[in-house]
Amino acid sequence: MVKLVINGEERQFDGDQDTPLLWVLRDEMGLTGTKFGCGIAACGACTVHIDGAPSFACVTPVGVLEGAKITTIEGLSENGDHPVQEAWRDLNVAQCGYCQAGQVMQAAALVDQYDTVTDEDIDAVMSANLCRCGTYPRIRAAVKQAAAAKSGTKEAEAQ
Amino acid sequence: MRNSSITNVSRRGLLGGMGAGAFVLAVGLPRPGRAQEEEPEFGRDAMPNGWRDDPKIFIAIAEDGTVTVTCHRQEMGQGVRTSIAMVVADELGAEWDNVRVTQAPGDEEKYGNQDTDGSRSLRHHFMPLRRAGAAARTMLEQAAAAQWGVDVAEVKADGHKVSHAGSGKSLGYGELAAAAMDLEVPARDSLTLKDPSEFRYIGKNSIGLVDNMDITTGNTTYGIDVRREGMLYAVVARPPVYGGKVASLDDSAALAIDGVEKVVQIDPAEFPTEFAPLGGVAVIAKNTYLAMKGRDALQIEWEDGPNAEYDSEAYRESLSQAANSDGGKVIRDEGDYDAAAAGAAQTVEAEYYIPHLAQAPMEPPAAVVEIKDGKAEAWACVQAPQVTRLRLAERLGLSEDAVKVNVTLLGGGFGRKSKPDFVLEAGILSQAMDGAPVKLTWSREDDIRHGYYHTVSVEKMTAGLDADGKTIAWRHRTAAPTIGSIFAPDPAQKLPFELGMGLLNMPLAIENIRAENPQAQAHVRIGWYRAVSNIPHAFAIQSFAAELANAAGRDQKDYLLELIGPARQIDPTNQGDVWNYGENPDVYPVDTGRMAAVVEAAADGIEWGREMPEGRGLGIAGHYSFVSYVAVAAEVEVVDGEVMVPRVSIAIDCGAHVNPDRIRSQMEGAVIMGVGQALMTEVNFAEGRAQQGNFDSYLIPRMDRAPKRIDVHLVGDDAAYDRPLGGVGEPGLPPVVPAITNAVFAATKKRIRRLPIADQLRS
Ligand code: FES
Ligand code: FES
Numbered sequence: 001m002v003k004l005v006i007n008g009e010e011r012q013f014d015g016d017q018d019t020p021l022l023w024v025l026r027d028e029m030g031l032t033g034t035k036f037g038c039g040i041a042a043c044g045a046c047t048v049h050i051d052g053a054p055s056f057a058c059v060t061p062v063g064v065l066e067g068a069k070i071t072t073i074e075g076l077s078e079n080g081d082h083p084v085q086e087a088w089r090d091l092n093v094a095q096c097g098y099c100q101a102g103q104v105m106q107a108a109a110l111v112d113q114y115d116t117v118t119d120e121d122i123d124a125v126m127s128a129n130l131c132r133c134g135t136y137p138r139i140r141a142a143v144k145q146a147a148a149a150k151s152g153t154k155e156a157e158a159q
Numbered sequence: 160m161r162n163s164s165i166t167n168v169s170r171r172g173l174l175g176g177m178g179a180g181a182f183v184l185a186v187g188l189p190r191p192g193r194a195q196e197e198e199p200e201f202g203r204d205a206m207p208n209g210w211r212d213d214p215k216i217f218i219a220i221a222e223d224g225t226v227t228v229t230c231h232r233q234e235m236g237q238g239v240r241t242s243i244a245m246v247v248a249d250e251l252g253a254e255w256d257n258v259r260v261t262q263a264p265g266d267e268e269k270y271g272n273q274d275t276d277g278s279r280s281l282r283h284h285f286m287p288l289r290r291a292g293a294a295a296r297t298m299l300e301q302a303a304a305a306q307w308g309v310d311v312a313e314v315k316a317d318g319h320k321v322s323h324a325g326s327g328k329s330l331g332y333g334e335l336a337a338a339a340m341d342l343e344v345p346a347r348d349s350l351t352l353k354d355p356s357e358f359r360y361i362g363k364n365s366i367g368l369v370d371n372m373d374i375t376t377g378n379t380t381y382g383i384d385v386r387r388e389g390m391l392y393a394v395v396a397r398p399p400v401y402g403g404k405v406a407s408l409d410d411s412a413a414l415a416i417d418g419v420e421k422v423v424q425i426d427p428a429e430f431p432t433e434f435a436p437l438g439g440v441a442v443i444a445k446n447t448y449l450a451m452k453g454r455d456a457l458q459i460e461w462e463d464g465p466n467a468e469y470d471s472e473a474y475r476e477s478l479s480q481a482a483n484s485d486g487g488k489v490i491r492d493e494g495d496y497d498a499a500a501a502g503a504a505q506t507v508e509a510e511y512y513i514p515h516l517a518q519a520p521m522e523p524p525a526a527v528v529e530i531k532d533g534k535a536e537a538w539a540c541v542q543a544p545q546v547t548r549l550r551l552a553e554r555l556g557l558s559e560d561a562v563k564v565n566v567t568l569l570g571g572g573f574g575r576k577s578k579p580d581f582v583l584e585a586g587i588l589s590q591a592m593d594g595a596p597v598k599l600t601w602s603r604e605d606d607i608r609h610g611y612y613h614t615v616s617v618e619k620m621t622a623g624l625d626a627d628g629k630t631i632a633w634r635h636r637t638a639a640p641t642i643g644s645i646f647a648p649d650p651a652q653k654l655p656f657e658l659g660m661g662l663l664n665m666p667l668a669i670e671n672i673r674a675e676n677p678q679a680q681a682h683v684r685i686g687w688y689r690a691v692s693n694i695p696h697a698f699a700i701q702s703f704a705a706e707l708a709n710a711a712g713r714d715q716k717d718y719l720l721e722l723i724g725p726a727r728q729i730d731p732t733n734q735g736d737v738w739n740y741g742e743n744p745d746v747y748p749v750d751t752g753r754m755a756a757v758v759e760a761a762a763d764g765i766e767w768g769r770e771m772p773e774g775r776g777l778g779i780a781g782h783y784s785f786v787s788y789v790a791v792a793a794e795v796e797v798v799d800g801e802v803m804v805p806r807v808s809i810a811i812d813c814g815a816h817v818n819p820d821r822i823r824s825q826m827e828g829a830v831i832m833g834v835g836q837a838l839m840t841e842v843n844f845a846e847g848r849a850q851q852g853n854f855d856s857y858l859i860p861r862m863d864r865a866p867k868r869i870d871v872h873l874v875g876d877d878a879a880y881d882r883p884l885g886g887v888g889e890p891g892l893p894p895v896v897p898a899i900t901n902a903v904f905a906a907t908k909k910r911i912r913r914l915p916i917a918d919q920l921r922s
Contacts (some may be wrong), residue, residue, distance in 0.1 A: 015446075016417070027392060028446060032386070037521050037523075037854075038853050039602060040603075043603075073376065080376040088371070089372065092820055095236030096568070098520075098571060100375065130861060131831075133521070134860075140862070140867075
């Protein structure tokens, strides 16, 4: 039995402790926003934040997560207004949209963590996430836009 | 704002609300859809079940004014839910903020053709949907005029209300919906469509995707996301070789796992397999993880069957042999190729190879089926819901009426989800569980190893140049297994529609042309993959055009334009292409002027002719497909044998634009898929088994290999809405690969004739 906090709510799971977090979220908790794309940490569709760090839910056994705080796409922001989510909509990044929960979670961790985001950062970090539809140019632009919006917010807060 | 997803619509009971009078305009019997007076043999008229333009099918207006547009084409990333709503809303005079989209189930009797393939959704349904919007607008005007006792000519519907200029009165659409519903749908030829100058959404860039909010907040429902009360989860172990079957099974270890409910054998598919499940052993469990764990614990011995020897390297050699031999079926013959070739000053030949590819949509195939009271209901990510319904009914022994197929969002399709084998698997398993809802999920390995693969091909090109370097003789031999092999005993010969994808209709101005199609047997399921046979044909033809330019000592782009020749309109049926993408050749001839224009635009966009530093080069290619014209110019950089594609310019002429932003996004996506095909993507077989299984071996581009700069140029008459539209979803892809390999040649003097490039440039 493992207890963890998912999107701010305490949850527990007493099934097979080897079950990857991905299937606990999707099948047991009904949080289907986190997607399955490969199951081997090769596509990023399942990206969630575990204690704030972007992580592949498909290769994380739920048993190791006692007390961990998990954020999924459903819990990234109250009203879908994280700067990354807004930039994604503003630039119409999505095509089929299937990879985008993972992309948004990866990008959100990136812009939350760093004040400036370079092309090299985007290559290094966002290359963990595949998009078969080929939305990379817009992802790149949206990450930059979100980073700019975020640092604008930070400046505003500092004043 | 979160109100356009399938889940939300049904959750809020909107569909149920229709009977309660909330969606008054939706009530009523559809009028017959196909216009008698129109030609039945081409385009939308010739599609199974045709088209519909009845506003009562597609538009519902609630009393609060909310307009709900029913989308009968499947969303897989092309933006069709947004684009269809734009078309209807614009003609209707609706305010975009009050427009919602709901997805139609598979029911072609009601909605007309729903097969979402062939880059046809707007090409075929733009005009019918405009008429549906215009008819509803007219009915609202008639209802208002009747209420006010004025002539209908004095009122005008726009901005979600009908106004009477004389009296200053106005009524909202919601207020008029009930009265409008009672009216007859006006006759088709009485409708006045908007003048394009009045469009507010069509052709504009201002409309965001209807699913944007749901996608960015995880509120979407794809096939893999469907949940039903009491649902079980299943995966299937399929024969590793196409046509194989279970020889022996020990399922005791699987059944010993807590949470594994049942192990079910599925009969092997018989040839021709069409959309039948491949057979094998299913494990049904309490969640997906347990089902996969149970599958891993199965002990199965397989009997491999007739394709156990399939080996990609040996097969490539056999295709090559066929393509290098005389006697292949002559499929195109103009002038006198032999005589012209014999008299040529210079002969050039080249052989091109393209491997199998898997569509690999990011959402693997997945479906839920539930059977209750003799009725089956499916929720699935399918491109072709009607054939899904028919085949599911057959397989379950039910009538068509007893089967409902709800279409979810598709997490990519690319042709894979035109085949409903996975939905049938879910149906069989639900039946095995006494009708309990079963979700069947394909793992990525299932998807890569048991696919409907893009064909594998050898294209052998031979040409003769005269003393001035002009191409006077051209022979194209194509050897590739056919998609026809899944539908009938393997004809071993490409079908007319495959040959019509850029080979028979190849428009280059060469006097002596011959094309031949030697035989090739299929050893795996061959299926549609975005752009289909245009991929090998464009790769061969556009690579070879560049090779001829090089042989003639000419600039690649200049030579390509010379080959395209003077602006003219070609009837492809004169070249043996009786298919022409299903379109009327009088309406859709091949227009070489439009072809040349996209080549010029792509070249301008990359600043063709600029001096390139060491290791860098530019390449160009153009291709006509799905009745659109696309050219691509690519810049590559080769460092230590690694190819990077920093910049691409892509130009498309697809006729008038409905949703320009989605044309751009389709071109961007096509470029990136093409980068993958050029550099890294392939499926190979050994001993009948696919050698790749997941994204660690089946390689597609990541952010770091995607071009940093992609410029999309929309060319042609973007407001010619009275003229036929071209396709958008597929035609971007074919010219990408040859543009890249032509650029690699410019950069390295090494000609790539075999895809992918992989490590061919490493010394
Ligand atoms: S599903 Fe987890 S990385 Fe692909
Ligand atoms: S948007 Fe379709 S996979 Fe990324």
